[in-house]
């Protein structure tokens with residue numbers, strides 16, 4: 074089963090920390106891939122928070138096509154980060170021509186437009202790039218969004234981290250999602266690698282999503298062009314998050330009520346039982362049927378973990394004030410945040426949704442059953 | 453003769469039970485001249501003699517052909533008589549005696565394997581995640597009958613950090629039910645004992661077992677006492693083109709203690725598309741005449757279409773609105789159509805109608821109490837592809853959760869009720885209806901796809917299921933029927949769980965989970981857009 078490691082910190086840190094945590098959970102992933110999403114960037118991107126960053130992989134041909142395309146769209150390159158590729162003998166990674174992390178200036182036409190217009194443009198542009206590069210595999214575009222970088226590659230996570238030179242020249246960030254992939258039923262494909270990103274929201278998941286096909290079909294019919302891809306059955310979790318938050322505008326805690334609705338008699342304990350009943354019916358197609366542990370990040374940088382009732386071994390959330398980890402295994406957390414008070418660890422159970430806001434001062438646990446929130450102050 | 457009666461002279465004691473019980477007069481007492489070898493003296497002196505003996509004879513008149521029901525065998529104390537299927541029979545060439553096309557009850561005479569029975573459940577969670585335990589995990593095997601609003605239109609607003617109702621008064625009514633329903637079979641078509649048994653079974657399942665099984669009345673209303681009982685909520689009232697029974701229903705509305713589960717508007721029936729209901733005069737006894745509001749002993753033929761409506765917009769939309777108004781928009785109202793290539797036209801029309809609660813499509817393998825053989829055998833569309841096509845169309849327009857589809861016609865044809873229902877659900881149905889299955893399982897209906905029995909139209913049902921003759925329906929114990937109805941649904945509930953568990957589905961019905969299905973026929977796989985496995 075895939076291994077998940079999210080870290081939220083008050084200070085910038087290197088994504089290598091996530092990778093080393095994944096290394097401790099090694100028996101769970103088979104080295105078939107590493108996916109990283111970095112948010113709230115520091116280092117050379119610290120002063121570029123408003124500029125959208127394109128994260129992509131391309132062949133040489135794709136690289137030039139992409140350049141031309143971006144110019145034709147009116148995007149001007151602002152800054153470019155290049156990984157210091159370190160392909161040591163013995164590494165099983167297949168090096169690709171270009172790893173692109175590039176910040177752009179908005180085209181003049183949209184510069185002064187409201188954020189919604191910019192957001193749409195960024196998404197549509199990413200989809201166009203994806204479509205452009207898909208037939209011949211010349212470009213893979215993972216995210217195109219301000220203050221977000223995505224890195225993905227097939228191979229053992231530690232090797233991939235070193236390959237990208239993250240141990241020597243990392244991009245520091247305050248939120249980093251990392252997933253060590255356990256390739257299961259679908260072919261190894263870069264687009265199938267978690268975390269998945271859509272318009273400022275991202276998720277990574279482990280476990281099998283048995284309700285994948287109906288969920289995918291439902292999302293595909295919502296009229297959102299970005300609900301596509303689905304090379305992995307876990308991609309739908311990101312899109313559901315987007316649908317619930319961006320499309321329906323529901324508060325974040327309802328994500329849990331959508332993907333794992335309460336049984337009808339259980340709802341009665343919630344003040345908004347009537348609303349929940351309607352939600353459950355209308356969003357029935359988005360009910361997941363796990364077992365899944367989902368770690369996600371909302372647009373505002375709130376990171377959360379939820380799982381369904383069938384997830385027999387829950388993930389863990391814990392840390393110290395200013396640094397919290399959300400992981401699929403405890404050993405990963407111990408590696409990433411040493412010296413934490415384990416009494417404050419949270420193992421979200423079937424009704425819990427654990428949330429960590431930017432700054433990582435505390436862990437909030439929303440109880441789906443009674444609607445209460447417990448806050449754990451970290452020392 | 454489709455069935456030849458084998459009678460054993462040596463075993464027969466001439467008690468006469470078989471001839472008196474035969475529902476079609478296929479056997480009668482007869483005399484034969486017989487050559488016997490006798491020896492009567494003190495020493496053996498065998499001689500042959502010719503004697504006239506009494507016995508049982510099969511009638512050769514095609515109108516009294518043996519239908520293979522084997523009731524004679526059932527009553528014979530000496531195992532001296534039985535019908536035998538004659539695969540070389542020429543019955544079909546002679547059935548149109550007197551210029552009258554052959555009419556009968558029952559099902560399509562096709563003993564072949566149905567598409568539903570070809571489908572296999574092939575997606576089994578194994579290593580990445582262990583399969584569920586059907587006996588121990590919590591399962592929710594329920595479905596919605598009624599229109600689910602698209603989430604964007606939910607009457608909710610955000611207050612603080614919570615979603616609350618915004619006070620919009622109309623929310624389409626939705627019932628949460630067990631995904632297998634008992635399809636429409638009318639009082640009148642069914643005997644009082646059969647109907648009572650089904651009703652008791654359904655009530656018990658709901659009240660005691662907490663399994664929300666609903667049953668449709670078929671066209672013909674309901675006994676007034678039941679209409680005014682608190683059990684009405686377990687029944688779907690059907691209105692069809694003859695409006696039989698609706699006078700009584702409308703008059704009972706002010707006295708109803710609860711709302712019915714739903715209203716089904718029957719536009720078509722899979723067994724006989726294009727035909728209206730037909731209740732033969734022989735079955736229109738006093739109590740039936742009263743419930744239906746008609747004279748006794750007349751043929752009750754419903755028109756093929758709803759006569760007051762002309763276009764699809766009127767036929768469907770107006771009728772749905774008027775039926776909704778009757779119950780103040782508190783009851784889901786949906787049409788039932790026979791499987792047809794034009795189902796999509798109806799579907800698209802319904803998808804745009806905010807009051808349409810669902811659509812039931814009845815495939816060619818549905819049953820009926822009376823129809824022309826040619827309609828039964830040759831008209832209609834198989835359910836699997838028709839349902840799938842409709843579901844995929846809803847997916848295309850993004851309304852698969854708004855308008856639930858129910859599939860009927862041949863569910864449990866070969867005895868696999870739960871498996872057929874599960875297959876339909878995974879093809880996109882929100883639930884499935886059964887009729888013939890429950891008649892066979894709960895009351896021992898003898899009919900089969902070799903045209904066995906199938907004399908439901910004559911009022912002479914040998915099991916007492918489709919007759920109004922007290923002498924016949926006395927044979928059926930309503931308590932036993934009820935008990936079997938309960939057995940059937942409890943078992944189906946367990947079987948559904950047994951099917952869904954290995955596929956890792958327990959919290960929601962796997963509607964449209966087509967990746968769980970496979971079939972070993974390439975063409976079927978392509979048509980249903982499922983995988984091919986062999």
Ligand code: SF4
Pocket residue numbers: 455457473474475476477478479517518519520521522523524525534535
């Ligand atoms: S099998 Fe039925 S129809 Fe045939 S002779 Fe016996 S009782 Fe009559």
Ligand code: SF4
Pocket residue numbers: 557558891896897898899900904905906907908909912913914915916917918
């Ligand atoms: S047993 Fe009765 S219901 Fe069944 S086929 Fe015969 S006549 Fe019809």
